[in-house]
Amino acid sequence: KPAHAGSRGKPQTAWFYLLMILLMLAPAIRFNFNYSMADIYTKAGDERARIGDWRMAGKCYNNAIALEPGQAWRHQKLGHLFFTRARKAPEPRKSSLYREAILQVEKATQLAPLDITLKNNLARMGSAWAMDGDGEKARFHRLKLTEAFYDRALGADPNNPLLWKEAGQISAALGSLDEAIKQFNRALNLQPDDFESHRNLALLHKAIKQYPQALGHSHAALDLAEGEDRAEIESLITELKRTMQQARF
Numbered sequence: 001k002p003a004h005a006g007s008r009g010k011p012q013t014a015w016f017y018l019l020m021i022l023l024m025l026a027p028a029i030r031f032n033f034n035y036s037m038a039d040i041y042t043k044a045g046d047e048r049a050r051i052g053d054w055r056m057a058g059k060c061y062n063n064a065i066a067l068e069p070g071q072a073w074r075h076q077k078l079g080h081l082f083f084t085r086a087r088k089a090p091e092p093r094k095s096s097l098y099r100e101a102i103l104q105v106e107k108a109t110q111l112a113p114l115d116i117t118l119k120n121n122l123a124r125m126g127s128a129w130a131m132d133g134d135g136e137k138a139r140f141h142r143l144k145l146t147e148a149f150y151d152r153a154l155g156a157d158p159n160n161p162l163l164w165k166e167a168g169q170i171s172a173a174l175g176s177l178d179e180a181i182k183q184f185n186r187a188l189n190l191q192p193d194d195f196e197s198h199r200n201l202a203l204l205h206k207a208i209k210q211y212p213q214a215l216g217h218s219h220a221a222l223d224l225a226e227g228e229d230r231a232e233i234e235s236l237i238t239e240l241k242r243t244m245q246q247a248r249f
Contacts, residue, residue, distance in 0.1 A: 109152075127166060199221045
């Protein structure tokens, strides 16, 4: 019939592609009956993501989540897929992909509220989205959202110096310099010989005209600096000394 003739030209269904993917998987995976259908979809998604077939990988992960929606790690996989795509995409597609990534990882944190790694990943995804997106007004909204993510992450993992440094960068981007100074100091309490924390504190104290504190952190940073960083810190020390002389500190 004419209807049948027309249907022959239609694209193959997702089931056809899934069958092709399953045939490519290793027999140990394909025929292991301990795997659920959701596991098979997830393995297929992993395989498609590995070769850069983002669209089909996303379909496979979504099918796995539809079958077993209560497993945080599947949402995390889909979120990571969106995040990877976002890092390479142009605007405006970039922002929408970051948003999808955050929504999936946020769902994962709701399903696994005690998982510290998920909270940390969510904060870092928010940070990348805030710094990489377009539009100043939208950027401020993203920074505020990311600030909340870091508050949650630090509540669960307060002894992580890297988290404190990252939170300090978000606070500084928001213009909350006093809060940023507190956060970088917390990072230094946990990791005293950290060059980046000393450098950032030197710049923050300089910005609010606390020159003696800025100079102290600059000298501490110089002791830890290597390569091109030394020239940057030496220049900062020279500038601070000149400013202090002019201001008669």
